[in-house]
Each structure stands twice: as C-alpha cells, then as structure tokens.
Amino acid sequence: MPRKALVALVTVGFLPGLLLAGCASSSPTGTPSDSQEPTSSPTSTTIAEPVDVTEAFREIAYASCDKANAEGVVESGWDGDPNQKTILVPDSEAYQDFSAVFVGENGVLALIWETDSFASCNASNVYSLAEEAGQEAAIDLTFNEADGTYQTILDQAPDQEAPFVATYTVSNGLIVQQHIDADWGEATIEITYGMPSDDDIAFLRTAVDEFLAENG
Numbered sequence: 001m002p003r004k005a006l007v008a009l010v011t012v013g014f015l016p017g018l019l020l021a022g023c024a025s026s027s028p029t030g031t032p033s034d035s036q037e038p039t040s041s042p043t044s045t046t047i048a049e050p051v052d053v054t055e056a057f058r059e060i061a062y063a064s065c066d067k068a069n070a071e072g073v074v075e076s077g078w079d080g081d082p083n084q085k086t087i088l089v090p091d092s093e094a095y096q097d098f099s100a101v102f103v104g105e106n107g108v109l110a111l112i113w114e115t116d117s118f119a120s121c122n123a124s125n126v127y128s129l130a131e132e133a134g135q136e137a138a139i140d141l142t143f144n145e146a147d148g149t150y151q152t153i154l155d156q157a158p159d160q161e162a163p164f165v166a167t168y169t170v171s172n173g174l175i176v177q178q179h180i181d182a183d184w185g186e187a188t189i190e191i192t193y194g195m196p197s198d199d200d201i202a203f204l205r206t207a208v209d210e211f212l213a214e215n216g
Contacts, residue, residue: 087201
C-alpha cells in the first residue's frame, strides 16, 4: 500500500474517534456545586510587631547570650559549610581558661577571645557596651511582620566598604539563626544551644594545646 494511502487511512480512521469524543463531551455533566468543594481564598499571615521593637530585641539578645554563656552553644554554617563553626563551652567547662574556638575550612582551628564572634552574643555586646558608656546602641533596627525576623545594621570601620547587616530569626525568645550580609560576603549561621558534643570539645582542647605549645 502506498505511503500516502496509509496516512490517509490512519487519518480517516482517527476522525470518528474525535467525533465520538466530541459527542461524549456534549452530554450533561454535574454542576460545580455537585462535583467540586468550595475553596477559600488564600490569606496572608503576619506577625504582630512588638509595641517597643528595640526593647523586645534587646531582651532577646541578652537572653540568647546569657543562655550561650550558661549552657554552651555551637553556631555552624560559615561560608555555607556546616562543618565550619564556632564553639563556646560554659565557663565551668573551660579548658586552661579558654572556652571558645572556631573550626574553619579543612579543620583549621583558631581560638576565640571575645563572644562578639558569636551570633547569639554580638547584638547583646553592642547593647552592653553602649549602656556602659551611657549611650544609645548604634543599631539601626527593624522588624519584619511577614516572618517575625529582626534586622540590624551596624556601622563599620572606615576601611570597610559596607555596613554589617544581620537578620535574626527568633524562636521561644532566643536567636536561633543569623543571616549576615557584609562587605566580605554572606553567611547563614544556625545556632544550637546546650553543651557542645565531645567532638566539639576536642576541637577546643586541641586548639588550646597547640596555642600553649607555641606561646607557652
């Protein structure tokens, strides 16, 4: 059979099916109320802004740092790597009077001298220093009703090209995440309160031993 004839037969044979389908579709169908459940229009959820945003965040900042100092904290996610983290143990668990360490890329260790390096404490330290000086903290603070986050903008030293912008996620009155946008880049830090694991404590001990061996 010639190819053109075969194509024609296939086409003709297909048309009745289309016509039949067209007839079937013209038969009565149930009304929307019979076959469909009513749907509600989407609603947006917002979180009420605190009456005093500054005081609310100040309390959150102090509570977070107090908990980190009292119970310990691990903050991970530097450079997008969960293995890069800062570790703080309570003073009662300090090793040779050292209590904090940074675990960097490829396991490079560096002792931390101030809690400014911790997302759970850097805001409270700004408030504390300002209060000691009898001044208002130089923090540009806003509250986002869409997700309940707080954003702070801190002025930086003259040699830095952009301010330090930090967005804090809060849960149960504590800072649990900090997203940083600074002149050196961005990072999202996940905060876990409580005594660090034995492996994390081992990082601190190793860093201290190496430091004392070089500087003792």
